[in-house]
Amino acid sequence: MRNSTRSGVDPFIVMDVMEAARKAEEAGRHIIHMEVGQPGTGAPKGATEALAKAMQDSPLGYTVALGMPALRQRIAQLYGEWYNVDLDPNRVVVTPGSSGAFLLAFTALFDSGDRVGIGAPGYPSYRQILKALGLVPVDLPTAPENRLQPVPADIAGLDLQGLMVASPANPTGTMLNHAAMGALIEAAQGQGASFISDEIYHGLEYEAKAVTALELTDECYVINSFSKYFSMTGWRVGWMVVPEDQVRVVERIAQNMFICTPHASQVAALAAMECEDELQANLDVYRQNRALMLEGLPKAGFANIAPPDGAFYVYADVSDLTDDSRAFAAEILDKAGVAVTPGLDFDPERGHGTLRFSYARSTSDIREGLDRLRIFMTERGNLG
Numbered sequence: 001m002r003n004s005t006r007s008g009v010d011p012f013i014v015m016d017v018m019e020a021a022r023k024a025e026e027a028g029r030h031i032i033h034m035e036v037g038q039p040g041t042g043a044p045k046g047a048t049e050a051l052a053k054a055m056q057d058s059p060l061g062y063t064v065a066l067g068m069p070a071l072r073q074r075i076a077q078l079y080g081e082w083y084n085v086d087l088d089p090n091r092v093v094v095t096p097g098s099s100g101a102f103l104l105a106f107t108a109l110f111d112s113g114d115r116v117g118i119g120a121p122g123y124p125s126y127r128q129i130l131k132a133l134g135l136v137p138v139d140l141p142t143a144p145e146n147r148l149q150p151v152p153a154d155i156a157g158l159d160l161q162g163l164m165v166a167s168p169a170n171p172t173g174t175m176l177n178h179a180a181m182g183a184l185i186e187a188a189q190g191q192g193a194s195f196i197s198d199e200i201y202h203g204l205e206y207e208a209k210a211v212t213a214l215e216l217t218d219e220c221y222v223i224n225s226f227s228k229y230f231s232m233t234g235w236r237v238g239w240m241v242v243p244e245d246q247v248r249v250v251e252r253i254a255q256n257m258f259i260c261t262p263h264a265s266q267v268a269a270l271a272a273m274e275c276e277d278e279l280q281a282n283l284d285v286y287r288q289n290r291a292l293m294l295e296g297l298p299k300a301g302f303a304n305i306a307p308p309d310g311a312f313y314v315y316a317d318v319s320d321l322t323d324d325s326r327a328f329a330a331e332i333l334d335k336a337g338v339a340v341t342p343g344l345d346f347d348p349e350r351g352h353g354t355l356r357f358s359y360a361r362s363t364s365d366i367r368e369g370l371d372r373l374r375i376f377m378t379e380r381g382n383l384g
């Protein structure tokens with residue numbers, strides 16, 4: 001059968017790394033996982049308990065397309081708690097993960113052939129989902145002096161219909177402060193481009209609080225998820241905040257594309273929002289891991305890194321060590337038993353000289369991984 005041109009999206013290279021790591025484990029090797037972009041912890045206890053109860057008490061059928069009213073209400077409340085933003089719950093749309101929110105946002109906002117700017121390096125699926133929807137991803141090569149975040153000059157004259165940003169970003173963990181976010185919103189709106197802010201790593205920040213685009217404008221789409229801070233990747237539940245006059249547009253698409261976000265996951269997500277102690281304990285682990293990484297990676301010969309403001313990744317420039325990050329990652333897996341992600345996933349142009357290290361797993365794993373990396377780099381002759 002013939003396939004559409006739209007379906008010709010690239011694979012997610014990190015999945016190939018995960019498969020290689022799995023094979024090594026199957027063959028009896030012990031692998032430290034610094035490739036995965038997910039917490040090692042599960043959903044908070046309160047979330048699973050609430051679901052166990054709901055499974056006794058309710059058939060867990062369809063919910064309305066925009067999500068359980070109580071969950072939309074609780075998410076709106078979070079904006080008051082986290083940012084002092086007064087948000088109307090009617091503007092909150094519960095989605096099947098932020099991935100489901102991207103589909104809804106891109107479908108609601110853009111027509112075939114529209115051009116959407118995305119930072120490079122950036123989360124790979126933006127590009128692939130845009131392509132699959134017949135839209136045109138426009139890479140914005142970001143500069144180290146801007147901490148690998150886009151700035152208004154990067155979009156000047158590009159005739160974009162949309163601009164997508166992420167703060168904290170994957171793979172860099174760097175953030176946009178008020179001024180930087182405000183300047184990008186102004187530049188995007190100045191050229192008639194819709195502004196979309198991916199805020200999936202909010203809650204996982206180490207120095208300053210992350211800024212939501214909603215502090216600066218109501219004329220934007222904000223996308224978030226229960227996957228990262230709330231430690232619920234596999235549950236496939238997230239949310240989106242849209243301008244009031246866009247709710248009905250998104251609702252009609254959501255009704256038809258998804259009917260609803262899994263009811264069970266919505267029940268668990270609502271309860272997870274009351275599990276602050278457990279979630280803060282997870283954050284303490286990432287904080288400790290981050291400190292170990294910032295000290296240990298340079299000692300292992302990976303010195304060209306921008307300290308991450310949030311998320312659980314460090315992006316390293318390894319162009320002095322290799323011009324083939326894929327082969328280098330394979331060598332690190334083979335010789336050091338540490339799985340890391342080649343930068344090509346995040347930046348097709350410059351990613352052959354970068355690696356992403358994740359520190360989402362346990363602190364003992366991070367210690368062991370850093371030791372292995374140092375020994376590997378010493379044996380490779382890269383350390384004195």
Ligand SMILES: Cc1ncc(COP(=O)(O)O)c(C=O)c1O
Binds near residue numbers: 097
């Ligand atoms: C920046 C970014 N956005 C979105 C996602 C997708 O997350 P979800 O599980 O909410 O679909 C990820 C996953 O790693 C991510 O890193």
